[in-house]
Amino acid sequence: MKSFKTIILAAGEGTRMKSKKPKVLHELFHTPMISHVIKAAECCGTESLCIVVGHKAEEVKKAISNDNISFVLQEQQLGTGHAVMQAMDFLEDDKNILILYGDTPLITKESLQELLAFHEKENNSVSIVSAIVENPSGYGHIIRDEKGNFLKNIEHKDASEQQKQIKEINTGIYCFKGSELKKALSKLTNHNTQGEYYLPDTLEIILQSSGRVNALVTTDADAFFGVNSRVQLAEATAIMQNRINQKHMENGVTIIAPQSTWIDANVEIGQDTIIQPNTIIEGNTIIGEDCMVGPNTKLTDMEIGNGVQIQYTSATSSFIGNNAIVGPFAYIRPDCHIGDGVKVGDFVEVKNSTVGNGTKIPHLTYIGDTDAGEKINFGCGSITVNYDGSKKHRTVVEDNVFVGCNTNLVAPVTVKKGSYIAAGSTITKNVPEDVLAVARARQQIIEGWSKKH
Ligand code: UD1
Ligand code: CA
Numbered sequence: 001m002k003s004f005k006t007i008i009l010a011a012g013e014g015t016r017m018k019s020k021k022p023k024v025l026h027e028l029f030h031t032p033m034i035s036h037v038i039k040a041a042e043c044c045g046t047e048s049l050c051i052v053v054g055h056k057a058e059e060v061k062k063a064i065s066n067d068n069i070s071f072v073l074q075e076q077q078l079g080t081g082h083a084v085m086q087a088m089d090f091l092e093d094d095k096n097i098l099i100l101y102g103d104t105p106l107i108t109k110e111s112l113q114e115l116l117a118f119h120e121k122e123n124n125s126v127s128i129v130s131a132i133v134e135n136p137s138g139y140g141h142i143i144r145d146e147k148g149n150f151l152k153n154i155e156h157k158d159a160s161e162q163q164k165q166i167k168e169i170n171t172g173i174y175c176f177k178g179s180e181l182k183k184a185l186s187k188l189t190n191h192n193t194q195g196e197y198y199l200p201d202t203l204e205i206i207l208q209s210s211g212r213v214n215a216l217v218t219t220d221a222d223a224f225f226g227v228n229s230r231v232q233l234a235e236a237t238a239i240m241q242n243r244i245n246q247k248h249m250e251n252g253v254t255i256i257a258p259q260s261t262w263i264d265a266n267v268e269i270g271q272d273t274i275i276q277p278n279t280i281i282e283g284n285t286i287i288g289e290d291c292m293v294g295p296n297t298k299l300t301d302m303e304i305g306n307g308v309q310i311q312y313t314s315a316t317s318s319f320i321g322n323n324a325i326v327g328p329f330a331y332i333r334p335d336c337h338i339g340d341g342v343k344v345g346d347f348v349e350v351k352n353s354t355v356g357n358g359t360k361i362p363h364l365t366y367i368g369d370t371d372a373g374e375k376i377n378f379g380c381g382s383i384t385v386n387y388d389g390s391k392k393h394r395t396v397v398e399d400n401v402f403v404g405c406n407t408n409l410v411a412p413v414t415v416k417k418g419s420y421i422a423a424g425s426t427i428t429k430n431v432p433e434d435v436l437a438v439a440r441a442r443q444q445i446i447e448g449w450s451k452k453h
Contacts, residue, residue, distance in 0.1 A: 011054025
């Protein structure tokens with residue numbers, strides 16, 4: 001396929017969002033709308049990208065800069081045609097130019113490939129994507145002759161009552177031959193109700209100078225959905241959610257309640273894993289096979305092995321080994337490495353720690369800045385006291401240690417292999433191997449005390 005360059009229009013203010021933030025930076029699945037568009041163009045192999053910025057240009061540039069992107073400024077928003085004129089220096093005569101909008105985050109690689117292939121096959125001067133919609137109000141309408149040939153686009157505000165009924169609309173996505181776009185832009189005027197330079201007017205100009213103009217009617221109208229308001233942002237999110245969930249289900253993942261399951265685009269999930277309701281899986285999370293995830297669980301940038309059960313839990317930037325059982329109500333904070341078969345039970349918080357295979361932390365425990373070995377039992381209410389008010393210190397607990405209930409391990413401190421810590425101890429000095437450490441006041445009995453009081 002001939003090489004192509006991409007222009008993305010993103011100068012508009014997006015007033016209907018009612019936001020301090022530029023419209024194209026509003027996020028779907030933790031990624032700005034415009035980044036979804038950039039990704040689709042990059043996946044199709046665009047040679048380079050030029051983004052037309054205007055409203056809050058600096059903020060937009062800062063959020064999306066990369067080496068392959070150049071920016072041009074449209075100081076006044078005088079229309080989509082005027083926006084493309086700002087990118088005149090980016091156009092090349094013998095290259096195809098793809099035009100996209102920064103507010104159509106559902107655009108797919110497949111739909112762009114279809115347009116590029118159509119453009120080449122038909123040898124068009126310009127190809128436009130149209131869609132058949134139930135409510136064509138607000139869009140440009142596609143006018144065809146009686147044989148069905150493309151004649152022109154008419155904007156809703158300029159259309160007659162009869163033209164307003166036409167359900168074939170302009171999605172606003174085009175592929176131009178560079179030379180034809182340049183010529184047509186130089187002839188564009190703003191003689192219309194809005195006094196704007198309309199990019200779609202170039203189609204009629206190209207047709208009049210005997211170029212080939214054809215509209216590809218899309219079969220995937222969702223892909224061209226434009227977001228102008230927060231209501232539409234939620235609609236777009238729901239469409240993307242549905243697409244992602246469907247892909248996982250087709251790959252062998254059970255999702256009990258797809259509508260209450262939000263999975264980011266880059267997440268990987270193994271076969272026969274079951275996702276329970278109200279689960280959010282974010283970032284670059286990878287989940288193995290045969291796991292049970294949720295209900296009510298949020299995982300961010302996690303790596304999770306096979307056969308793991310994790311429920312009512314929040315976990316971030318950590319690793320969980322095979323067959324571990326986590327939750328309900330566990331909180332796994334960044335930089336934990338939790339081994340195979342570990343149990344992290346209810347109301348347990350783990351942070352910046354390693355926990356060896358087979359260790360049990362069943363309930364009400366804080367493990368922070370700790371290196372815990374294998375087959376340890378942490379009793380209920382164990383606490384690693386890692387913070388002295390100014391610095392964090394590490395606790396080391398070696399293999400096969402038994403930590404009695406309600407123990408404080410005051411770091412820096414090491415408990416050697418096979419030792420027992422008596423319940424209620426506050427351990428401030430290192431504990432050698434295979435001993436019992438008791439660090440609490442002895443019990444006293446005062447005879448007859450209660451009768452006297
Ligand atoms: C445009 C099309 C319409 C099409 C619709 C599809 C025109 C004149 N009309 O209408 O045929 O059906 O999209 O959604 O093109 N922008 C700039 N600079 C400007 C004006 C717009 O960068 O001066 C950008 C906006 O930020 C936005 C995009 O271009 O990303 C579309 O602009 P918008 O004003 O929303 O066009 P529509 O009226 O929706
Ligand atoms: Ca629009």
